[in-house]
Amino acid sequence: MKNSKAELIVDVAQRLFAKYGFKKTTIDEIAHSAHIAKGSIYYYFGSKEDIFRAVLDKENRLWSQKVREVINRASTPQEKLRAYLVTRTKYLSKLTNFYSALREEYLEHYAFIENIRKRYFREEIEIVKAILEEGVKKGIFKVEELGLMAFVIVAALKGLEYPWTMEIPMPDIEKSIDFLLKMSFNGLLKK
């Protein structure tokens, strides 16, 4: 038995949320699509928000796994940082629900979505922090305040996401990242 009922619900909900968004997807639809009664859903989940959280968690686990995998495969801290930046950005747009929930759907700003957003923001900072830490330990990076540095990097990344929301013609994302990295490593100043 590879799929428990709870997983089935999450899978179905994932598809529907992706298509219609959180608000427009109804529990009845989910139940119907999953060929179970509505009551069954509430046997496994406490609320609609709970289901959504489960979907987001699933997508985030996938993203997190992929990102960590790519980071581990890279050998130097520089490569790790680059691998992280490129992968996280490319992969993020594939996580339909995660992405739209944290960007578009926040028009409605549900409190629970805000919380999820914060949690993942912190998670990203932790990932970057770990990379920087390794770099410092290996004597490759020179960073005084790890936490702040990680914060600034992640915040800057968010900034790179922003323009394409605004439909400003944006230079190719990967090029921008490579550029940001090159500058980060070597600095602006002429040697």
Add this chain to the structure above:
Amino acid sequence: MKNSKAELIVDVAQRLFAKYGFKKTTIDEIAHSAHIAKGSIYYYFGSKEDIFRAVLDKENRLWSQKVREVINRASTPQEKLRAYLVTRTKYLSKLTNFYSALREEYLEHYAFIENIRKRYFREEIEIVKAILEEGVKKGIFKVEELGLMAFVIVAALKGLEYPWTMEIPMPDIEKSIDFLLKMSFNGLLKK
């Protein structure tokens, strides 16, 4: 006579827009607050959007002036860049309408606000580009692609704005900027 009627309208509208936002402020209110008839407003402005644009322009001129002033006062390109980053960020939050229009009010996403947003985004990029250009000419900076570099810097700045919208406890903004700058100048790598 130091205030033309058009200026009076803009001043009154500025106050009201700041308090109630674009949508909730009515032409009747503006007319009433300015002690003139509604028709008079349309003698000077073509539409409500026009008035709003005028308010935004006024605030932007102020901001722009302040920023350029501070930049000119600084002597080295490094100082100019720092002066720009700090001033632009600190000052931006004072421009009530400008700020809220380009952040909160975009929930409604009026096309004309999107356009203004884009224009100011480009304006910021130009300012940064000019600073970088000077730095390169003086042989202080080493930047290959000026446009892209300026874009990345401004985008990163937007990223630093983002967290306090999300109410994530954010490290002090000035500290972050100094940090970002130090890193930008010297790079992450150990020498």
Add this chain to the structure above:
DNA sequence: TTTTGACCAATTTGGTTATTTGGTCAATTC
């Protein structure tokens, strides 16, 4: 232990009417 569907309170929807809004303009004032 799981599953069900009738059931309920609360919210959302669709349709209608009343009010307000942005914008016009002929008449009036300066």
Add this chain to the structure above:
DNA sequence: GAATTGACCAAATAACCAAATTGGTCAAAA
């Protein structure tokens, strides 16, 4: 004639309300 006015209008919005839908419950059944 440039500037100002307020009554006026079509269109948008708010207010209202009944009907439908929604998230969530629960006693009964499997």
